Amino acid sequence: MVSGTQTRRDFDVGETPGARISLSGSETAHKIGRRRFGEFVNLVRGPAAALSAEQNLRVKRDLLESLSRRAIYWMALALFGSLFELKSGYWIIPDYWIKTSDIYRLFRVAWIFGLWGMAAPMAIYLLKRTMALPKHAGVNVVEQMHGAWAALVILTSVWWGAGSFGLIPLQFQFHGTGSGRIGFLELTLISYTFTVLLLAPSLRATLGSLVLGTIPFGFSVGNYLLFERPVWFCWYMGQLIGYCFIAWFLCYNQERACVKEIILEEARSQAEAAMAEKNQFIAAISHDLRQPLTTLGLKLNYIERTIESTRLAEDVSIAQRQVDAMEGMINGTLDICRLESGTWSVEIQEVGLASLLHSIVVDMQPLALAKGLKLRLHSRPYLTHTDRHALDRIVRNMVTNAVRYTPSEQGATRGHILVGCQRRGNLVKISVWDNGIGIPEDRQADIFKSYVQVDNPERDREKGFGLGLSIVQGLANLLGHKLDMDSTPGRGSRFSVTVPFAGRIPPGLLEVQTVESGDLDLTSMVVVVIEDNSDLRIEISMRLIEHGCYVVAGESSSDVIEQLRIEALASGPHFILSDYRLKNEDGVAAIAAVHAATDASIPAVLWSGDTSSAVLKKVAASGMKLLSKPVSEKTLLTLLAKHKPKTSTEGR
Incomplete structure (x- = not known):
């Protein structure tokens, strides 16, 4: 003892480097041993996931809900099995073969009614409390409910084992089959298979039921087994230990499955949120780009048709190709968004x-x-x-x-x-x-x-x-x-x-009729244009007027309705074209307002640069057609030509 103390003191003051090295090596070996033991435990349990406080609470709630359901099933089996005990004191030997005193019969009746009177009402009470548990309940509340279920399960298991005192004495033998208490113990051990499987979400409830539930058997048959049948005692103890190890493994396996499901659900939620954020970003960029791009495309198309300088015409043609390239990219992106959001309607x-x-x-x-x-x-x-x-x-x-x-x-x-x-x-x-x-x-x-x-x-x-x-x-x-x-x-x-x-x-219907864009005649067609971007509204109106349209344009539905009222047109309007994203209303509401003020049968089309799934779904629900910006002049004119009303001359 003195030598050991001196060595420790020498190490503390730094006088013996060799001792320091030796002790340092001992500490390293100790750490390695602990690490290897931890690796072995993880090999059995599986890798533990690092959970946030919110995720950990969700795991505990899921395990509690699973335990409450399974505990109900487990107690239902116990109550159902107790009915057989009411008929006889030994499950295998018929009642008329057993000669026991009235005290045993009275004990069995009291035991059965005690089991039903305790397990059933308490289980119903705890189930109601579990179902009424608020969503914002904390970890402590969940743990308390978990402990209450485990306590009820353990109490039920102990009461079940106490039923062995009401069975026939150990001295009774019938053709070598053994006593009622030994048979009750064997059947209880066999039924532990259901206990281990059903109570897997809670290690406390499972081990408490297995270990504490055997205490009554220790007082009832322990002395007999230990001194008169030691081989049986070792056999029963081996079974019990084996059930405990299986319960430990199943419990952690159940917990790992729950953790894995929550992590996967969290990953899915994050992926969906990222996808929604991406779509929202694309929708915003798309809308902001389409407004000036549509105006630019219409303007370049007009300049290209009217310009006389060959060199300048080449520059305009190059600019037009760049606009066409941007249009193709944006339209392709919009189509992808429509397909991903499920808003591409088909007929x-x-x-x-x-x-x-x-x-x-x-x-x-x-x-x-x-x-x-x-x-x-x-x-x-x-x-x-x-x-x-x-x-x-x-x-x-x-x-x-x-x-x-x-x-x-x-x-x-x-x-x-x-x-x-x-x-x-x-x-x-x-x-x-x-x-x-x-x-x-x-x-x-x-x-x-x-x-x-x-x-x-x-x-x-x-x-x-x-x-x-x-x-x-x-x-x-x-x-x-x-x-x-x-x-x-x-x-x-x-x-x-x-x-x-x-x-x-x-x-007779095989001939295909084609119409060139240069032959389009939109003379006297009244078109309502609702667009809050003034530059784009003016550019569209100019292009339509060039092809003979009478245009009523405004930044809102009330604006164009007022103009239609003032101008008192003899006919029309014949077509309504509206942007979706307006300042004080959306395009669906704007078109509905114009329909209400004029004629609900007037054909109408929305156009928009917005690619968000919410907008696409709302437009799809309205039943209206949607053109994606930028819209080429040819597409717009062809659409109007399809809806131009026939004159009396055309009808003949």
């Missing part, structure tokens, strides 16, 4: 493939010729069940993609693209073939993702933005149409969409 109807494919090829022909490509159409007079606008976007994007990635010449072969359709039973397969660069096999799985382009590492805007095929995939999923792709690098690709077959177009 399934019979659609003639001949006219749809013909219009796409006619529109894409100048782009193909400018690149030196041969674009051909091979169609059939088929009718399909689909949404015309969505199918047009699908096929048009596939053709645009083929034109962009097909060189004018590849070796000695001229670049060519074929658009065609083939009937396959009750389906029609629309395909776009090209002999372009093809897609490597390791990139084919990613080709339908947003902003993915196989041959555009420099992000050349002339090759698009990587949104076309992503929109194709989203629209195909929305319509329930199947997409196919076959591609070989250096030989070309085939993109296909399969649609339902609805029949053949009658021969």
